[in-house]
Amino acid sequence: MSTNKRAYNFNAGPSALPLEVLEKAQQELVNYNGSGMSIMEMSHRSKDYDEVHNNAINRLKKLLSIPDNYEILFLQGGASLQFSMIPMNFLTKDKTASYILTGSWSEKALKEATLFGNAVVASSTKDNEYRNIPSIEDIQFNASDAYVHLTSNNTIYGTQWKEFPNTGDVPLIADMSSDILSRPIDVNQFGIIYAGAQKNLGPSGVTVVIIRKDLIEQANSEIPTMLKYKTHADKNSLYNTPPTFGVYMLGEVLNWVENQGGLETIQKRNEEKAKYIYDVIDESNGFYKGHAEPNSRSLMNITFRLADEELEKQFLADAKAAGFVGLNGHRSVGGCRASTYNAVPIEACIALRDFMYEFQKKHQ
The missing domain is CATH 3.40.640.10 (Type I PLP-dependent aspartate aminotransferase-like (Major domain))
Incomplete structure (x- = not known):
């Protein structure tokens, strides 16, 4: 990754800040x-x-x-x-x-x-x-x-x-x-x-x-x-x-x-960003398994597992190589986590969605 390219930052905190700020x-x-x-x-x-x-x-x-x-x-x-x-x-x-x-x-x-x-x-x-x-x-x-x-x-x-x-x-x-x-x-x-x-x-x-x-x-x-x-x-x-x-x-x-545009606009954008990733999980036929029950899902932190730890390690390694940062789950529970806070751009979430689709195709 070139030094002037912004990472796809999904860190849970400290997290992404708006580029213009x-x-x-x-x-x-x-x-x-x-x-x-x-x-x-x-x-x-x-x-x-x-x-x-x-x-x-x-x-x-x-x-x-x-x-x-x-x-x-x-x-x-x-x-x-x-x-x-x-x-x-x-x-x-x-x-x-x-x-x-x-x-x-x-x-x-x-x-x-x-x-x-x-x-x-x-x-x-x-x-x-x-x-x-x-x-x-x-x-x-x-x-x-x-x-x-x-x-x-x-x-x-x-x-x-x-x-x-x-x-x-x-x-x-x-x-x-x-x-x-x-x-x-x-x-x-x-x-x-x-x-x-x-x-x-x-x-x-x-x-x-x-x-x-x-x-x-x-x-x-x-x-x-x-x-x-x-x-x-x-x-x-x-x-x-x-x-x-x-x-x-x-x-x-x-x-x-x-x-x-204020919090109403921010909320709509956050819903859109999270949906890209949750849709991959829901459409994966169990390849990706979300941790949270659907009616309690967070728009800020999307947590999921793969079938086994070796596949998770491969997913995280490939994601890192592709420019994604911070997708490891918390050390206390493991798995994967994408934190889609306000400053994470829609483009990063679309890129993660596409990466998850491609990874599933390769490893199913």
Whole structure:
């Protein structure tokens, strides 16, 4: 593959970024806005960075139609730190937190919560090898719970929530790291939405937290300063030095999404991209075997196996030679996975479809 050719990037994260965003960042890397400095070199208290920071917040607010009673925070530590911050702030001794298990990341979130208080399983599809999202009727929680937690898209197993439970007065908290901005959502359904940036939002290093203001005021105050949501909300995420270049890139990705036509357009494109690959699987007469049940399939992570491990190894080796990157399944489950996040172009998905057809013809 020539050095100037873009790879067919199906990495699960960090993942593909829009080419035009990368090219704009390249142009501005050394001298941002005539400042004579890179955005990475300037003070996070400067006028130039302040504009970048607030533009990113406003773009996200506009794209997701985030109401005024929510704060938008740019934090660090990834979604994994949120697994701890959430119970530290909201799981008091007299409360229970309910976790819906749909894969490894929700398991990790539950494990962290048990370090701080009583956390229970509201529903789980582990017995079915996490092939599906639980039916809303099967979710069990109490009106007195501190919160209900779910993972909206499961990168390892390739499943995704199509609709979310109505938890009433109990705050619903969602880890949306791998499908935020992939479709319109009703933010009002959630007390907190959090997401690591490295799938659909930008490079790794930034974590977006969308949190209802009343929850911030109710949070536990007897925890370390940096782990309080209020600390960051009170200072517009500038209490300490933020990941300035990551926020800049996030803002440019948000601008790109807006220029594509917004989330409705992005959703239609994601549906089209995923269909190319799912159609190959469904039409292969079992040559390719999808992991997720059809009604729970993710538009972001398409997981599948071949007949045996030797054939899978051959598939992955041939795919790599053909310019495809990141098709290995997660190390914990093996198999194959194509992550078709927002910035993965339609052409890459068509190319993968054609490659899968040709590989089947050769090896059936």
